[in-house]
Amino acid sequence: MTHPANCLNCFAELKEHDKFCYNCGQSALHTHKRITMSHITHEVIHALTHADKGFFYLIKELATQPGLTIREYLAGKHKKYFNPFSFFFIVLGIYVLSNSVLKPFHPAVTSYSPTSQTGQVQYPKEIKTPKQRAKYDKIQTRVSKAMNFFNTKTNIVLCISTPFIAFIMFLIYRRQLFYAEHLVVITFTNTFLNLLSILIFTPLLYIFKDSAISNLLMALMMLAHIIYLSIVYYSVLDRAKTVKNYLKCLGSSFVAILAWGILSMLVVGGYITYGILF
């Protein structure tokens, strides 16, 4: 392999034995003047499977020892792990794609129109006057729009939930970690949990979307979020490993997820009732 005399990124002069540019850190050995398909294949496989800092390595670590992984990252081990924000955007892409294919959020109501095929709408018994019917139509349209919003704009919902949950955790533990550190913790945990929901919950919700099991699945998903988050915080916060301290983490995780749940329900409920926002 020919060793370039100057760094290809910043043109700093390189010595014969330099593995990396002393100025910008770019590899001196593995950077080439022309890009071939074999380089691309190598780079892609490397990014996904490399024992250190790979995408799958991070997933494995977050599945088996999330507390230790995130604690190490916060303590400065950045090169060892895949960047949390790249991780977030890759999973976001997979999430949007899988939701646009599966549409787990009640597709039955996404296509509400006041006039059905027969030209007659079946109103509930208590809806009698034309004014009530008009209001009923309006609300049904908004419900279908809200469901449609969750189907198509999950990326926005996901983007807002991460900084929001981080903010609640910051309010609870502001003496221990900066807001930015909470944001890193929640980016890791939220993204991992969303990946889990893509692989497990979204397909299950799709299968059971018209039965009572879908409510049970939603509850299980919430419970998984709370427990995972509490395990991570129990490890990340440098405190005595006591049952009392764990229960505190469990309580704060519950509050954060609940606050997010209430906020999103208020936003959707507010829209359905008053038609605000959209």
Ligand SMILES: [Zn+2]
């Ligand atoms: Zn350089």
